[in-house]
Amino acid sequence: MAVTAPAPVRRHIENLERVWAERPGVLGWLTTVDHKKIGLLYFWTTLVFFAAGGIEALLMRTQLATANEDVVGPETFDQLMTMHGVTMIFFFIIPMTTGAFGNYLVPLMIGARDMAFPRLNALSYWIFLGAGLFMYSSFLIHQAPNAGWFDYVPLALRRYDGGLNIDFYALGLIFNSVATTLGALNLTVTIFKLRAPGMSWNRMPLFCFAMLATSLALIFALPALTADCIFLELQRKLGFHFFDTAYGGDPLLWQHLFWIFAHPEVYIIVLPAFGIATSIIPTFARHRMIAFPLVAMAELLVAFIGFGVWAHHMFATGLTSTTLVFFAAASMMVVVPSTIQIYAWLMTVNIGTPQFRAPLMFIGGFILFFVIGGLSGIMFAAIPFDQATTDTYFVVAHFHFIIFGAAVFPLLGGIYYWFPKVTGRMYDERLAQVSFWLTFVGTTLTFFPMHIVGLLGMTRRVYTYDHGLGWDAYNLVETIGGYILAAGLFTIAFNVVRSYRRGLPVGRDPFHGGTLEWTTTSPPPPYNFPVIPTVTSAYPNWDEPDRAEDLRKLERGDLVLDEAHETPESTVNDAVPSAIAEMPPESPWPVIVAATVTIAFFLLLTEHYASAGLAFMLTLLAAAGWNAHEPEEGVG
Amino acid sequence: MTAATLPVRRAYAKGWWGMVVFVATEATLFGTLVGTYLYLRFQNAHWPPAQLAKPPVLTPMLLTAALVSTSIAMHVASRAVSDGRRVRAWRALAVALPVQLVYLVWQLHDFVDLIHVYRPQASAWASVLVTLLGADHAHVVVGVLLTAWFVLRLSTRLTRYRAVGVQATAFYWHAVNVITVVVLVVQVSPYL
Secondary structure, three states, X not given: OOOOOOHHHHHHHHHHHHHHOOOOHHHHHHHOOOHHHHHHHHHHHHHHHHHHHHHHHHHHHHHHOOOOOOOOOHHHHHHHHHHHHHHHHHHHHHHHHHHHHHHHHHHHHHOOOOOXXXXXXXXXXXXXXXXXXXXXXXXXXXXXXXXXXXXXXOOOOOOOOOOOHHHHHHHHHHHHHHHHHHHHHHHHHHHHHOOOOOOOHHHOOHHHHHHHHXXXXXXXXHHHHHHHHHHHHHHHHHOOOOOOHHHOOOHHHHHHHHHHHHHHHHHHHHHHHHHHHHHHHHXXXXXXXXXXXXXXXXXXXXXXXXXXXXXXXXXXXXXXXXXXXXXXXXXXXXXXXXXXXXXXXXXXXXXXXXXXXXXXXHHHHHHHHHHHXXXXXXXXXXXXXXXXXXXXXXXXXXHHHHHHHHOHHHHHHHHHHHHHHHHOEOOOHHXXXXXXXXXXXXXXXXXXXXXXXXXOOOEOOOOOOOOOOOOHHHHXXXXXXXXXXXXXHHHHHHHHHHHHHHOOEOOOOOOOOOOHHHHOOOOOOOOOOOOOOOOOOOOHHHOHHHHHHHHHHHHHOOOOOOOOOEEEEEXXXXXXXXXXXXXXXXXXXXXHHHHHHHHHHHHHHOOOHHHHHHHHHHHHHHHHHHHHOOOOOOOX | OOHHHOOOOOOOOHHHHHHHHHHHHHHHHHHHHHHHHHHHHOOOOOOOOOOOOOOOOHHHHHHHHHHHHHHHHHHHHXXXXXXXXXXXXXXXXXXXXXXXXXXXXXXXXXXXXXXXXXXXXXXXXXXXXXXXXXXXHHHHHHHHHHHHHHHHHHOOOOOHHHHHHHHHHHHHHHHHHHHHHHHHHHHHHHHO
């Protein structure tokens, strides 16, 4: 564009390039506040955690491949099992969806130049990294968390689990909650306040609705987990009493608070996947989403109902039957918004003219797995069935269909779908199709036999089993499936790395997508859009007159905002511009603040409370340093 | 194109919204703590445990009344910055700060006493009460730091960024004051 563009356009672009330039090199990555660079940092970091969690899973599957296997001992198995769950949920899916996809895509989809709070965004990444390193450092001293990702008391109390294992778990999750909360807060305010002029709620992409529902669920769910972990640490470290009946506590308190967080958490995990599905389907079906407002409301409703169903994880704990019936009914209610979405996806593909390229293939796999996992999930709402299958592999099968089949498949499709946008190159379609079939077959082989073996009585979390129980063949198939799945995931990684170097260059919009990220160049410039786009429908990239008008605006200098580091703020409902926000420049303080917090958490772990206090003082000083240089907007 | 030529509608800034969302998550944390107190209360026949005296009420009530009254000063400061009146805002903050500080120091002193008298290591009741009060005081510490920061900042200049900061701080204080009243109600609930 810059070569043939008329002089005023060139001048605006040059101004924008200058104003939004960041330091290059490694130092630039440490101090960046660009949502796209932070999104990429999140992406690669969470991929490393994904690989770690995957290796843990493969080790477990190898141990369980045949009866009386002796690959890892029981103690190591407990640590692998716990860390697999903790890693996949807290250090892979949540940061991958909100941190990587949300961060990179939400500002681009709503026509903003960055997140609402760019430095806070960097801080959430660095704190997330610190929390991940904190959690994984436990393996160095062979004291990784070992009481399951749900960490039930009394097993997790000091009396029964005397090492640092559970302290790593509780402190690590409190630490990580800070990062996740800040990220969710940032996404919420970005979606509220930075939408492009004209993007009222009814024109906001469904992906952003899903991210909003996820963020709000995180905002209201995480405090329960944080409080629970604070109670646990106070009891373990300082001798407080919350969970022991002898002093007036109650062990079920842990389970209530944990599941008040962890059931909404299931929807937190799967909602971004819905969002990705609603982005990929219209593009490859060449048709806008059917029942757009219903799907938007269903996304929010899923997050809302998710708060009222936690006790269905506790049907076998001896709650009163009135309580059980209430929670069973609430659990069945979740079917309604979920089904609305499934029908909307299927009908959109049915009405449109679908092209089955890799991203849409993964969405197909996702819908199938989501239906299977949803149907087995509804079975648990029947209280007697739940009580019969509690703590068997049937449960493991169900939730892996949901959190691997339904939550991760769209992520994999999303990686292919937005790969050209992020890199400016096309992935290898044939290899992508191969990777789809490998992961699809692998997932089915790994998780489907778990239903059967669960009904045959195999309990969860066992590190080995005997011959002659009728479980051997199923377990072997599951392990083989696990390795096929790993091969599929490896193929995706190989495709991404190779295409990044050798893929064919693509233009701004290889798939003819409908949302705003496809209107800008691939990869997007640091300022995202030369002109802040004005939006008149939910699929603005398909509104050609509007986009032509954007180019004319660029010539006129309308809504270009190239004089300073700025992005417009708008009103929450109608997205009418309300102010011009000056965005902060790159800053070293987020990484410094995160470093002091990391030090403080290690000191808390080792019970150096006074030193930890000093480290938190340093955090405050760093926060003051952060604010010493503030955006000045010259009113007074 | 600058802000002056844009069709601007008056609305709360993103910084204010950030504080609203932050307060939402903190309020949920307190909801969880109060919920825990009530949950355990109904698991126990004696709450507080029979041999313990009930917690003090008069001093916390008077202190909380003083703290809640600073919401007026914070409101004045918030209105003043949105009208661009730096000195008036500064004065309001300077009135609020000493009251908040006295509240905090007094409460922390009593908090240390309370820990020694009721010993969280001896009962779940004392554990949850100490945690609840500790969390509340921690939020007051943050509020005091915020007020002090803006007393410093507004002594020189008022910018839009700082104005949004003062409005967000005022909102934070209103929320902390409501939370403090709720915590007080929990503290005096054994008398109800």
